[in-house]
Amino acid sequence: MKRLITLILCLACFQFASAQVFKMGVKGGLNTSNIRISNYVNSNKIGSIEAGDAQLGYHLGLMARVKIPVISIYVQPELLLTSGSNEFKTDLTPLSLAEVEYKYKRLDIPVLLGFKFGPARINAGPVYSRIIHEKWNNSDMVEPHANEGTWGFQGGMGVDILKKLALDFRYETNLSKFGEGMSLAGEEVKFDSRSQQWILSLGVYF
Secondary structure, X not given: OHHHHHXXXXXXXXXXXXXXXXXXXXXXXXXXXXXXXXXXXEOOOOOOEEEOOOEXXXXXXXXXXXXXXXXXXXXXXXXXXXXXXXXXEEOOOOOOOEEEEEEEXXXXXXXXXXXEEOOEEEEEEEEEEEEEEEEEOOOOOEEEEEOOEEEEEEEEEEEEEOOOEEEEEEEEEEOOOOEEEEEEXXXXXXXXXXXXXXXXXXXXXX
């Protein structure tokens, strides 16, 4: 009987320790994204193209947190489905003063290193993004030169509520090019485009 009680206590302690070191959950939220355009040039050296207003999107997925024992540092990997859009404004004919909208769905895999003080947290780290679906309006006139996979960087702050909820606010910017340009109605347009977004999310741990 004593051995059985000892075994049960050991298992309970192990379960408690595991819960303190590792936990998983789900999260979702809103993101606003826009795109920076630089080094613009087209084949005829006429016209212009610029980024439109920031667009609202959403994200949802899984998160995990691995706490490093003794010190208040943790690693937080996530797997997210992100939906968003970007606008391009151009005065190139025959798209004179038109808005070209690009909608996408992608997989985001951030791996963040964080520091926790009380219920508050700060974290930062790399994020890999891969496009899984994309759609352009005026698709008969647009041929994109977008990259399927990009690397970026996220950083921000958060707060844990009642040890079950995680509220986060982050900024993300691309380290690699989102795209090399596009063809608009046969007009070759080249530019360096890099996306950036603000992210607000709420997570629930199991």
